[in-house]
Amino acid sequence: MCLAIPGKLIEKVDVDGTLVGKVAFGGIIRQASLDFLPEAEVGDYVLVHVGFAISKVDEEEAKTTFAYMQQVGMLEEELGEAAPESFSPKLYEDSNAPRMATFAPKTEGKAQ
Numbered sequence: 592m593c594l595a596i597p598g599k600l601i602e603k604v605d606v607d608g609t610l611v612g613k614v615a616f617g618g619i620i621r622q623a624s625l626d627f628l629p630e631a632e633v634g635d636y637v638l639v640h641v642g643f644a645i646s647k648v649d650e651e652e653a654k655t656t657f658a659y660m661q662q663v664g665m666l667e668e669e670l671g672e673a674a675p676e677s678f679s680p681k682l683y684e685d686s687n688a689p690r691m692a693t694f695a696p697k698t699e700g701k702a703q
Contacts, residue, residue: 595638595645597653600631614639
């Protein structure tokens with residue numbers, strides 16, 4: 592089942608005309624496309640569905656939704672790894688927190 596998960600936008604960049612952001616889900620950092628939500632700014636809470644930020648939500652709603660999803664065991668299924676213990680915005684600042692790989696644009700090989 593694919594659900595939208597709330598997270599905090601911690602970085603926003605334009606890569607070859609595509610808006611890309613790093614979103615913190617507790618201590619887990621994932622990349623998300625911001626093309627559907629270009630008005631999102633660093634510090635905003637966004638709902639991410641299949642790699643796309645689809646709407647902004649307020650901080651309280653994000654934390655409440657995250658806690659409910661955690662209680663029923665949905666986060667591990669959706670995020671693909673052990674869910675963090677809590678939705679603490681400070682977790683992403685921890686240097687030991689998992690980080691996402693740097694976004695690198697795809698390069699197409701030449702046919703021979």
